[in-house]
Amino acid sequence: MFRSLSARLFAILTVGLGAIQIVSFFGFIVFRGEEIKEQITRFLGADISFAYDFMRSLPREQRPEWLARLNQGFHYRFSLEPATGTIENVMPDDERLARLSAILKADLPPEAQLxxxxPPGVPASVRDKAIQTVLSIDDDERLVLHLFDPFSLPSEGALLGYLGVVLLAVTPFVWWAVRLATRPIDRMLGAVEQFGRNPNSPPVSESGPQELRQAARAVNAMRERILRHIEERTQILAAIAHDLQTPLTRLRLRAEALDGGAPREHIIRDVEYMAELVTEGLDYARSAHLTEKPSVIEVNQWLEGMVDDAQDAGATCRLAGQAAAPFSGALRALTRAMQNLIENALKFGSEAEIRIEDSADRLIIRVLDDGPGLDEALLQKVLDPFFRAELSRNRDTGGSGLGLSIARNIVRAHGGEIVLANRAGGGLQATVELPRRPPAR
Known part of the structure; x- marks a missing residue:
């Protein structure tokens, strides 16, 4: 439930604030509760004194009308009753009642009998929640003050309501503070993830708290080491490819000088295959670190040209859908990636179809074939370098196992991804997803 750092910090701060509010509330009640009760009781004494004097000043027939206006309702209320019979004083030795009586009498005239x-029918065990104070106005009538739970603490509902209001008030600020604290971490994670997909992405911003700046510097140092490693690998492969091309060319020339026959053809085919491996190995290394500058690509014309090339070669290939706007990317690299996917579709199927799905934030190009498809376990493995599926997709059909890997590297360098999936009606679908705003290089 709380897997993200933001959610955990939010929960910790919210629970902590709630606990602090509860502890501070009860602490306030313990240390200042009696003082507050005494102040409230003094205000109550002033109200009673005013009501007592006011009722005595009115004729008896006007008292009920004015009494309704004096009722506070929430903590206490007044009523009138005939002055008949005697009043049995409740617990005169009760310390709390004695204090309450002393505070009330301080504001009453000496002749007031408090x-x-x-109330009738209420047992003594619940007297704290139903206490009546009786004052004799005159010989015929009494003023009764009904007190509602004068000695109790706030109810559980009141405490929960108070806590709920406090939490609702502070929750937006807590969430804002948590997001403010974790936003640099989210930016760092996004930059690291983007670097994992595209080594040419910008470095991590070295801003924020000291710990995050240190982490960003460490990530950027690791990024530089990885980039140097990729560059060194590319240079080594380029040097090897360059050095191998000369002896491979000599081998081919010497093989062609041999007398005709099966051995001569086998040697020539092996030399060509070795040269192809060298070239594709170099292309694979370069595909992970594009140096080509992006340009504006007219997607519809670009894909129509590749479909025409396939049809000119005698293949069945068609295009469906249209792009709403041009795309900014490395034209030669993306052309290589799409050619690999189209050739792969035509190699293992009788026809290929290219579908364009465009939106404001991404361009999707699907390459579909009607071939045998792949086992679900191989859908991701065939994108790995030098991996070739058995049976229908092996060396006998040509290829070095780098075509799909090169295509994926090129697409990832643009911030996108290639996803392979089997079609419901048979065949394979390669989906190229390219963001409309490719990462800066």
Whole structure:
């Protein structure tokens, strides 16, 4: 549930703030609760004194009308009753009632007779939640003050409501603070992921807190070492390819000078295959580190030209869909990638179809064939360098096992990806996904 760092920090801070609020609330109740209760009781005494004097100043018939306006409702209310019978004082030795009585009497005139009682039918065990204070207005009528739970702490519902309001108030700020703290990490992860797909992507920004700057410097140092390794590998392969081309050319010339026959043809074919391996190995190394500058590609004309080339060679190939806008990319490299995919489709199927699906954020090109397809376990492996599936896709059909790997490297250098999938009706589908904003190189 809380797998991301942002979610965990958000949960920790939210729970921590809730716990702090609960502890501080109860701490406030413990250390300042009595003082607050005394202040509230003093305000209550002033209200009672005013109500008592006001009721005494009114004629008896006007008292009920004005009494309704004096009721506060939430903590207490007033009522009138005839002054008949005696009032049994409730727990005169109760310390809390004694303190309450002293505070109330401080604001009342000396002639006021204040007593406490329980409502009729209420047992003494619940007196804390139902206390009545009775004041004699005159010989005929009494003023009754109904107190609602005067000695209790706030209810659980009130505490939960208070906590909920506090959390709702601070949650947006907590989330904003968490996102502000983790945004540099997200940017770093995005840059590292982009570098994994395209070595030519920009370095990680060395900004933010000190720990993140140190991590960014370490990642950038590793990035430079990897780039140097890729460049050295490309240079080594280029040197090997250059040095091998001369002896391979001499071998071919000497083989062609031999008398005709099967041995001569076998030697020539092996030399050609070795030369092809050398060339494709160099192309594979270069495909992971493109140096070609991007240009504006008219996608429709570009793919139509490749379809025409395939048809001129006698293959069945067609194009469906249209691109809404040009694409910015390395034209020669992307042409090599698409040619590899089209040749692969025509090699293992009788026909190929290219479908264009365009949108504002990405360009999708699908290459479909009607061949035998692939086992699900091989769909990812065939994209690995020098891997060739058995049976229908092996050396006898030609190829070095680098065509799809080169195509994937080129597409990844543009920030995209190649995905292989078997078609429902048979055959293979190669999907090229290219972002409309390729990474900077």
């Amino acid at each position: 007593t406490f009682r329980l």
